[in-house]
Amino acid sequence: MRLRAPGGQVPAGALRALSNASIAYADGDVHLTSRGNLQLRGIDLDEDGAVPTGLADAVAAAGLLPSASHERVRNIVASPLSGLVGGLADVRPLVRELDTGLCADPALVNLPGRFLFGLDDGRGDIAALRCDLTAVALDDGTARIVVGGLDGPTVPLAEAPETLLRLARRFVEIRGSVWHVRQLPRAGAELDGTLPTSRPPAVTMPYGTLGDAVSVLVPLGILTPAMVAALPDRGVVVTPWRGLVLPSGSNLVALRETGFETAPDSAWQRVTACTGAPGCSLAGGDTRALARRIVAGDTTDSRIHVAGCERACGAPHSPHRLVFARSTP
Secondary structure (H helix, E strand, O other), X not given: OEEOOHHHEOOOOHHHHHHHHHHHHOOOOEEEOOOOOEEOOOOOOOOOOOOOHHHHXXXXXXXXXXXXXXXXXOOEEEOOOOOOOOOOOOXXXXXXXXXXXXXXXXXXXXXXXXXXXEEEOOOOOOOOOOOOEEXXXXXXXXXXXXXXXXXXXXXXXXXXXXXHHHHHHHHHHHOOOOOOHHHOOOOOHHHOOOOEOOOOOOXXXXXXXXXXXEEEEOHHHEEOHHHHHOOOOOOOEEOOOOEEEEEOOOOXXXXXXXXOEOOOOOHHHOEEEOOOOOOOOOOOOOHHHHHHHHHHHOOOOOOEEEEOXXXXXXXXXXXXXXXXXXXXX
């Protein structure tokens, strides 16, 4: 079960409620995705092969299902430190406006489930991801719209959500069977895109105490019950790099003791993995166990993604080496 957290913003108490639901109905953990969303895995289906009613009710009660019709398309990533540390503008209110407008538009229910909106506060972290439509702050009142890989119009920052929604509606009208803006015949020129944009280099997410925030990495994107219990109830932001941004004053010692990484040079910054066996039937081996062995050896100075098959789900967009986990005969 994948649950969207637009801009990584998690409702108060939602992670704790979701952790309890996972203990009762799934594998006990909460999983973070590379789009800043949440997942439950290993769900025990009821006798009819359906998701248990109790699980669906728990998710809705946690505030994680505000729109049943549009849940699949509420894919919005945003600069997770925006309004807290750095950046040229605070894009957090724009996330809420974009999500509200998206859920209110019946036409946008027809967006592909992998279509991705981005809101970058000017630091370049989200601009480095392969979003379909991105608003990048140029200052505290202006944004440039990026259409796939093309530069789009420059608009007042306050108008960015409506501009993104307008272009998304146009994409729905003309997309045919393609999933992404880059796959259109003119690669996004149909949506006011002009010249190819200069894609910024991948941004390294900082960790530790950062001004008015605490940034932590979640190894393999797996939040155990003990890790969730160490988190505050409010102000949690999920990052697209399988980490969390927490309010200032969060106890780093307690967080580290439960499994969070805060060291800026942690090897977990360079090693990721797909679900692997036994959680995925396509996987040829235990990817997580291999990733842990790689990190324990601490011998890598480059990015590695451990995959269970050629699909390499969850691989980073930045340059990396691909390592396949295979079961020994």
